[in-house]
Amino acid sequence: MTNHPAPTTGGTxxxxxLSPTKIVVALLLLAGIVVPLLVGTYAKVEPRLFGFPFFYWYQLLWVFIAAGLCFLSYxxxxxxxxxxxxxxxxxxxxEGGTR
Structure with a gap:
């Protein structure tokens, strides 16, 4: 059995x-998860892009958008x-200089 130090939670x-940066990151990642789940917004064939129905190229576009949002969050x-x-x-x- 290995004894690990207890993780620091809270305190200083x-x-x-919680910081404004963490709120922005949460919203970015939430958008990358929720928007592709709104199927009603992209369950259509038109407009086509290079012959591909909207349904397919929109989902593929969100793969790259989500990757970009993850990188931006990082x-x-x-x-x-x-x-x-x-x-x-x-x-x-x-503090070291004043002592």
Whole structure:
């Protein structure tokens, strides 16, 4: 049996704090999930694109859109994490210099 340290939840851990970036990411990912489920919006044949009915090319388009939304979400969360790391390092230097 391996003893693992208990995960940090809440408190001062910024990963668990709700931020505007996390809300935007949630909305982006939610759109990528919900919009393709609205079958009534694309259950038609016209307009055709290169001979393909709307039903097919619209769904395929959402594959690429969803991949883009996932990548954008990753970039936004990484940027937030990097900003937190810079702020933490800066505060450590500031606190270390005053002691």
């Amino acid at each position: 851990d910024p990963r668990w704090k 970039v936004l969360l990484k940027r937030e994490k990097d900003a937190f790391a810079r702020d933490a390092a800066r505060s450590e230097r500031t």
